[in-house]
Amino acid sequence: MLPVIPTTPQRVACALFASAAVLATPAAHAVTPFVLQDIRIEGLQRTDPGTVFGALPFRIGDTYNDEKGAAALRALFGTGLFNDVRLEVDGKDLVVVVDERAIVASVNFVGLREFDSEPLIKSLRDSGIGEGLPFDKALIDRAEQEIKRQYLTRSLYGAEVVTTVTPLERNRVNVTFTMNEGDAAKITDIRIVGARAFKESTLLDLFDLTPGGWLTWYTKNDRYSRSKLNADLEKLRAWYVNRGYLEFNVDATQVTISPDKQSIAITISIREGQPYTVTAVRLEGDYLGKDDEFRALVGIRPGTPYNGDAVAETTRRITERFGLYGYAFARVEPRPEIDREKGQVVLVLGAEPQRRVYVRRVDVAGNARTRDEIIRREFRQLESSWYDGDRIKLSRDRVDRLGYFSDVAVDTTEVPGAPDQVDLTVKVEEKATGNLMLGAGYSNAERLSLTASIQQDNVFGSGNYLGFQINTSKSQRTLVLSTTDPYFTQDGISRALDIYYRTTRPYNSLGDSYDLATQGASVRFGVPFSEYDTVFFGIGAETTKIGTSAGIPLTYLNYRVAYGESSYSVPLTLGWQRDRRDSALVPSRGRYTRVNAEMSLVGDVRYVRTNLQYQEFWPMPWRTTLGANAELGWGEGIGGRPYPIFKNFYGGGLGTVRGFEQNSLGVVDPTGAYIGGSKRLNLNTSLYFPVPGTGNDKTLRIFAFGDAGNVWRDGETVDLGTLRASAGLGLSWISPVGPLQLSYAVPLRVERTDKIQRFQFQIGTSF
Template identity: 30%
Template sequence: MKLKQLVVAGMLCSSASLANAASSNSEFVVEDIRVEGLQRVALGAALTYIPVQKGDEVNAFRITQLIRSLYSSTHFENIQVMRDGNVLVIKVAERPTISNIIFEGNDDIKDEQLQESLDGSNIRVGEPLDKTVLTSIENGLKDFFYSIGKYNADVTAIITPLPRNRVDLKLLFEEGDAASIKQINIVGNELFSDQELLEDFELQFNTAWYDFLSETRYQQQTLQGDMETLTNFYMDRGYLRFNVDSTQVAMTPEKDGIYISLNVSEGEQYTISDVELVGEMLGHEKYIERVLPLTPGELYNQATVTYTEEFISKYLGRFGYAYPTVTTVPEINDEDKTVKLTLRVDPGKRIYVRRINFNGNTITADEVLRQNVVQMEGTWLSNDLLETSKNSMSRLTYMEDVEFETVRIPGKDDQVDVQFKVKEQPSGSFNAGISYGDQTKLGLQAGIQQDNFLGTGKRIGINVSTVSYQRSAQLSYTDPFFTIDGISLGGTVSFSEFDGSSFNVIQYNSKRWSVGANIGYPIDEFNRINFGLTYSDVELSNRGYYEQTNLFYRQFTDEQNPDAPISYTSLQSSVSWSRSTLNRGLFPTAGSSQRASFTITTPNSDVNYFKTIYDGRFYFPLTRDTRWSVLTKVRLGYGNGYGDVNGNDQILPFTENFTAGGADTLRGFENNTVGPRGIIRQSGGNSVTLPDGTVIPGDPSGDSYQLSRRSLGGNAMALGSLELITPTPFIEEDSSNSVRTSLFVDVGNVWDTEFDYDEYLQLDRSGGDELLDYSDWTLFRSSAGISVQWVSPMGPMVFSFSRALKEREGDDAKFFTFNIGQTF
């Protein structure tokens, strides 16, 4: 409106100037055109908006057209047209150029959102400032604050002139506090209480202090959603004539409180009298009728009606009819309170996919993403196949977000293009330097781990590391799409030197060489089965003499040199099953991940044993955006020996024992310290040595024992965890996928099913802690705390603050733990 007033005023002013200059003769032939006042706009650019040339005859009407044309260029805020003899003189004042845009005081709206709003009005740095739109922008932003309950909010645009016709534009925000809801009243409800009706409302009042998920701040949009929720509550219970007659929102004089009243008419319940399907069902009438959830004689239920419409639409979408129309027409009989439902089905045309495109993948090759797409080009469009493809790509560890849309092709009513829009995230890491952990201490490491090598989707790892307890080198390779139908192939070669005493377990040193290969087969989009074969060569030295390990050492020890290193080889075959329905590969918030594996050494190995492990993670979102979620974790394991070798009954090698404690298992306890501890048995000294050198053991009742400070681990394990995943405070939403905060409770135990507690009851304890029954699985530990996980440029970091809730004698509780460069 202001722009129109300015144009009219300019035209009147210019016409008056022209009339005064031309005296009684207002028409003349233009001999020349002179434009004055130009600074930033080039003369040539200005002349393109002047619909008058030399030799043209001008009058008041032509001058009006000229002024309108110049204003349409958006470069000028004032225009005057004058006559100097037969020269047409145009004096202009350019709009100032925006040098800088500053937002101050905005907390609820991000700068990026504000700039997007200004872009729509062509207000950006480097562009001319149209002052006529500033008032509408101020009012629009105020309306936004009013809609979220901030009725004391104010927005002021401040323009600061600068040299060379430039200005600084500052938008000053005074948001104030949001008005809280004091009370919500429902008037006219007789069938249901206010408490029942308000239970599902998003807007709440008088909530408990600990109910931090409730929304007590008034928002107009949220109220509209709650009114729809109220309507659905009645419609889902057969009250077909329910209506919200009116809504009153009253504000306190201080504008800090809101009172809401909803006046309703409940009506009576209606029963379904008949359900009729009409239209083209493409030969699927019998199936649709058989599974139709709407049944005559039942109460009308709006949710069931909506579900039925969606079900038919999705079902037809499987066969390429991507845009069906399913409409339910109710015929209401108010006399007998019944309703006849007629479902009109129009499948439309079968839609075919012309092309599948990918956007946003700057590293990953298109063909890698296409390997995860089960929707084929040239075939009919299936919404199920598109959703399956999206989920498959989302579970890739190098994909942060995946979305898709179908784009109709102009002039083709039966073809679409599918556009997948992906957002990548770091797929690996390069580590070189120094790391430190409270358990690993000072360590040097170097390596490359890449889940998407050169954008091919292949996983390659070359890692060399040295920490306080281990030196290792490993080369690994996996091609997840070795064949076009998703069969994977991989292999590893590794070497490690391990010092158990520095790993918080019993004393021993080991050297291990291993080489292995694995192949995987997809069962369906969620399930996969893998087979592996690994050859290992292990050497053990610097042994500690513990009751539990002596049984294992005995079958390899040279009696002439009992302290000499021992070595053994094994060929391990394995089979594993995995299932994943996670919504993301990294930091998921919905779905589940399960893995079960069984490993057994072949009978020709030096050691015969088996191990089975189950890992399960289940995510339950609490909010629609899944930023609040509950995670439950379960890990179970069991292993043992089988058969005998050279007359020795086989047991699980203690190097394969399960351990617990630390960031990966039981937080709140020192790493690998939970579970059975080594028993050092000391003879009573009453043995007898015969002349031939044979030693006859004495009475064992005189023996004593002492427990080591180190854990031995066990052949059985049960661990569980319950976590509440919350948004991380002070973290931008864009970074939420790389930082995670959770409140947790951990519980679990490691035990030895072969341990004979009664054997040690009669022995004296020579010192240290009291012996526990290490075969008792009920001796669980538990802890609670808060954990922060961050995928940093240095690699994954885990920080945990926890407190042991249940501990046993000899346990080493730990309040704070952290690790750098260790996966989690």
């Protein structure tokens, strides 16, 4: 049986009582002051004696009296380590008798499924419950209540928590929290009362919360959360305000839970009010004498319904324009002047530019791995210069485009005592920048083929890229080691180094040995010409050897006989790239353009090989996104030399025309091998839309696609009538283990020599 352990208030009371007892003892029983000859401690089991001695306000040789004894009791009880403390005088010795509190030996969880144990253990330790800490029953009770509260946030209203304290030897205890989580309460019904201007179903489509559906096992949007409901109510409010209902109001929300705590019904009572039309927009206040310039930023037109988003966007534009002139704390207040009888409103935009400021210092926060200089070199707002809103926004975007952070924000704070100065703090939240990519495809011919790559975009926090790629398919095996330094020079010129070894056998070759081997190395430099444009140039050296094993395609054999077994070349590269997409993983708007040329003017082969790519994404109604991609590859021999067949383009499969096996389009050798061609055209369109039941979740999307493309041999005319085409459906998911994409394609234009591969997938994982 454990001794009765006083709670914190009880310990304080004990200390005060002990102090009062010492001080209030009648003089007949008071201790006569004496000089201490020795101090002994009794009752210690785990606590270091130095802890007790350190708390005592006297030492051997000091004079002991009742006042010092009371102070000693207060100090020892204040450590929180003891249930009881007594001071006994033995001659000229003082005996300190302690009763130690139990120590928590371990904290365990039984039945825990909804939460991870590690964050919970850390949270409990911060509250005073953890291994090696004194046991306190009062804290245990509070921990139970906190755990139950956490379960309530997950709609587990029937969850029960039982704490078991198990005594151990040496006055220790094990604390075990046993959870009976039960089943989560599910939303069975959501009603909106008072809606007349719009259908209730239309309004409910705005909500993330939803009654149970076929995909809510993943989204968990059928679990009630007060924060989610508040967010949905804000969406509802924005819907009405953006359509002129300026006085819309949510009168009440009622959440009802069933007696068995398994189902929840939500009723929302609203008052729509009347719609208002904007008749005029008026500027008031100080606009720096540039009223016409600021007026051009107004996005609200008279005669249109009042639109809250348009008002907010106009306010943002005007505020940012003030920031362009150095007014970091400008205030722009929209004030609607309402005429209820006519259903009209005049929007007044009042401006107070405050004061012009300059940036004293730029700080960086949140970067545990990435070095400060990697972030600072992307900043275009300089210290000790006038505040410039455009440069700060550009700086934030450049840091975000590094891809090292899941969130980037810039906070502006005033400098105390200096009203014309501000400090900027760049707050970043780092994410995993390593990537292990696995790809696979299945077909009757090749069965299962695998590709893999491992890369680190921010190796050791230096901002440099390091990657290793391997491909194990039957038709192509690749080993590539590459590294990129994006700031090889202080001006932002990048340098990339590649070392590679590739063995290739054209698809559908008869032999199993690999007859084409290429090894080489290259260096490329990237020169930024603007914030979005980069020009690349480089040089390399490579050797390609054509073997003679059985099954070699006749085209390869003829090239070997005519031009030799090995071919040496020094390829020069020149390229240009512009990326204006809003996201690399899930773009919804923006454009990506790339042009790359490779040429060899010396060596055994002479050729020019170009590749052009254009991508664009457009936001569409109903939260859909339309994407288009076009890619053209073209190669020619120069200096009287033919175009080398080992520089051919290939088509079919992932990245080109889905529904056809990888590299199976184009020229067919007399032996049946697919040897690609010197010209390639790919056209791809995709329509992305959210999965029903996932609300606004962009990490899980369904897409419908259409692909077209083909490959043509050297000297052959590009004939659009020979394009292969396919269409199908796919699923893209930014899963916990990385990006996953599944696609199923149906070929629409097929020739008898084509190889079909309807299902393809690709998955990656981050570390």
